[in-house]
Amino acid sequence: MPRSLLRAASAVLLTLAALNVPAAHADDTGDAAPVAVTVNARAALAPVPETGIGTNHAIWDSNLGTDATADLLKDAGMKLLRYPGGSYSDIYHWADHTAPGGYVAPDTDFETFMRGVRRIGAQPMVTANYGTGTAQEAAAWVRHANVTKGYGVKYWEIGNENYGNGHYGTAWEADDHADKSPAEYARHVVAYSDAMKAVDPTIEIGAVLTTPANWPDALVGDGDAGSWNEVVLSTAGQKIDFVILHWYPGALDKTAQIPDMIHLVRRQIAEHAGAGSERIGIAMTEFNTGSSSNGTNTQPGALAAADAYATLLANGVFTVDWWNVHNGIGNVTQVEGHTDYGDFGLLSSGTCTSDGSVCEPALNTPFAPYYAIQMVSRFARPGDRFIRAASDQAKVAAHAVRRADGGLAVLMINTSSDTSYPVEIDYSGFSPASGAPTVLTHTNGATGITSATAGSATGQTLPPLSLTAVILRPASAQPGLPGAPGQPxxxxxxxxxxxxxxxxxxxxxxxxxxxxxxxxxxxxxxxxxxxxxxxxxxxxxxxxxxxxxxxxxxxxxxxxxxxxxxxxxxTGTPASGSCSVRLTKQTDWASGYVGAVEITNHGAPVNGWTLTFSWPTTWQSLGSGWSAVWTQNGREVKVVNEPGNGSLPTGATATIGFVGNYSGPNVLPSVFTLNGTVCMTR
CATH class of the missing domain: 2.60.40.10 (Immunoglobulins)
Known part of the structure; x- marks a missing residue:
């Protein structure tokens, strides 16, 4: 969804002679304790997908089709381009290249888009118009693209952010359907899929989901059988090939939430999409750090972007698509010694503030996130496989991949503004070649990625606010080893x-x-x-x-x-025992919920009870509780009976309740102990 539309019709272009000069930073490692980075080549994660590195194109961007733009995206390693652009997808009619109610720039039609895709060597992802379109219109687009033109467009989304159609009280997405429920959207996804695959059965269809802990995730609308995701997956799960998430975290420290985010989505797919649901992939078709106060297009936002791209791909997301190529100037601030234009684009649009007091660099000047994504594309190449890596310093993030040729690459991200960290790297299951490795570096304010032979495989120094990728060869070839076991x-x-x-x-x-x-x-x-x-x-x-x-x-x-x-x-909880617990959500507002807990005694009579459980994550907490005395210490929650409900005869049930707060993916607690005994969880 466009967060600040490119002022394509009235933009004032200004060419600047040079980018800002990088700010000076302390570069003294004397007081910085060495950071231990651990890389484990035997702990494999997801393979690097062919379509992993992506971005969004938009039909209001008059530079969408230029060779200069395409060549910059190719140099950044872009492997997937999404079209026609966020919320415009639900007002766009491809056949006559119109978007009633929105601005359409010249030279942004589908053929122009595809010419750029081919110049880059990427794959396209097309968003069919759900809001104001029809299944027949989408099927005709498939016919034109893949039958008439032979483009072989594989990925087709049905709509953009269709939960934003007003069904949950807030509307930004066009939707002409009288019924704006998830059930209606899902019924149309089925119709779209049938019509489009009748033209080309090789295509893959994607359905829009809400992102865990992001509005309106977990809300249940009036008359709905469940949340948006539950209803859409239950109805359309057998007709789709992937699901679509969008994520604008609004802060630079949310990467730790990604594993639980993707875990919850996979669990929803498994529970609601029916037989064979393991085939359904996950695409993050819009992502941006979304933090103008901390750096949208300056180095802090770039570092967060690289961390998020690597983490999402390592967790099996098959594409992560930046919002977007050109976006336009927004709230102008100073961040880490550089002007941040509040621009969500990868490349400068050359626009100015409304009063003309501040203008961006020359058109197509890369912003810092461009180099971050370029670094990820050089670090993690299609055919590589992510492996586990970790750092013992909160300011330093680490990622690693094993190359198909036996080599290995380590990406390290130093988010400290003023400290250079010496790093000691330990490897398990991999022996690096002796000598200095190839090291790629991007620092605050730099206008490119440097490549040098420096340091050693086990020792590097990370400048402040930097991305560093170490590319390694194995110590020696080991022919004749067994191949990898199959998928467990x-x-x-x-x-x-x-x-x-x-x-x-x-x-x-x-x-x-x-x-x-x-x-x-x-x-x-x-x-x-x-x-x-x-x-x-x-x-x-x-x-x-x-x-x-x-x-x-x-x-x-x-x-x-x-x-x-x-x-x-x-793992589950005991299949039988002296107690059982059932936790249900009574209502959920996407940042908190009312939970009801039923405690049933299956053993000898109990006089006085204590229930304990732990929050699975640090971003969950107890708001309040009733029908018992509730306390929290760290992540541990202790619930003690009140004087009037301490007796639990055999077969009796006590019902208590609480308000739980969360600011990230809400994985519910599943293990409860009653007077020290682990209970069955129902």
Whole structure:
């Protein structure tokens, strides 16, 4: 959705001779303790997708189709371009290139867009008009694109942010349907999918979802059977191939929320989309740090962007698309020694404030997020696989990928404004070649990424407000090793055990003698068992805990395979016992909810009880509680009976309630203990 529209019709263009000079920063590492970065090549995450690095084009941008723009996007490593532009998608009619009620710049039609896509070597993603269009119009677009023109457009979204049509009280998205409910949207997604795939059955269809903990996620509208996501997935799940998220976190410290965000979306898909739902991918088709006060187009926002891109891709999102290429000047501030124009674009639009007092750099001048995304594209290339990396310094984030050719790359992000950090890098499952590695660096105010041979594989120095990528070769080739085991699967998951199975790994020069199963604990792998077969029952697991595991094969000479793809599963709670607990949400307003807790005693009579549980994340807290005495200490919540409800005879149930607050993805607590005993969770 456009956050500040490009003033395409009335923009005043100004060419500046030079960019701002980088601000001076302290570069003394004498007082900075070395930062320990751990890289674990045996803890595999998602592969780097072909379409991972993307951005949005918009039909109000008169520079959408220029070769200069296309060449800059190609240099940034863009692999996917989205069209026709946010909320304009729901007013745009492709056949006559009109958007009633909106401005359409010249030379922005579909053919011009596709010419740029081909020049870049990217893939397109097209958003079909749901708000004011029809399934027949969308099917005709597919026919024109893929049958008549032979463009082979694979990805097609149905609408943009259609939950913003007023159904939940706020309206910004055009929607001519009398019924604006998620059920109506889902019914049309089915119709669109049927009509469009009748033209080209090879295309993939995406449906709009709300992003966990972002309005209106979790709200239930009048007359609805559930939240937007629940209803859309239940009705249209069998007709879609991917789901669409948009995320404008509005702050620079939200990356830690991404794993839970994607976990919740996958859980919703599994619960509501029906059989075969594991095929459904996740696309982040609009993303921007969205923090004009902390740096929209200056270095802090760029660092947050690189961190988010890498984290989203490592968690299996198949494309992350920046909002957008050109956007226009907004709120002008000074951030870390540089002018921040409040511009959500990657490239300067050359526009000025309404009074002409401040103008952006020359048209197409790259802003800092451009270089951040360019750095991610050079660090993580299609065919690589993300692996676990971690830092022991809050100001330094670390990511890593294993190259298909056996090499490895580490991306480190120093968010400190004034401290250069010496970094000591430790590797598990990888031995780097001796000598200085290739190091890519982008610093505050720089107008490009520098490449040098510097430092060592185990020691680097990170300038303040910088991105640093270290590109490594393996110490020596190891031919004849086993291949990676196949994708593991979990079955018979209980509160304390899980059976993990996998397809056999291809043998190398020597026979495979065993498989080892490792749990990811941060950037450290903990072995939970080994076997000479292709199945292992893991024991001594903790109830209600999310586990991510990898499998490796070991041959008769001690040679080790690459790790399997990751498997994530969550243990349950006891199937029987002396107590059970049921937590239900009574109402949810996307930043808090009313929860009801039913405690049932299945054992001997209880006189006086204490219920305890933990919030899964640091961004959850207790607002208030009733029918018991509620207290919170850190993430631990303790609930003690009131004088009048301390007696629980066998078979009796006590009902208590609370208000829970959250400022990130709301993973509900699932493990409750009553007087020290873990209860069944119903």
């Amino acid at each position: 699967a979990a079955s018979d998951v209980t509160d304390g055990t899980a059976t993990i199975s996998w397809p056999a790994a291809p043998a190398g020069a020597r026979p495979i003698v065993k498989y080892e199963v490792y749990r990811q604990n941060g950037a450290v792998s903990e072995q939970i068992g080994e076997t000479d077969g292709t199945s292992l029952t893991a024991a001594n697991l903790r109830p209600g805990t999310r586990y991510t595991v990898n499998v490796i094969a070991r041959d008769s000479g001690g040679g080790v395979s690459p790790p399997s793809a990751p498997l994530t599963f969550t």
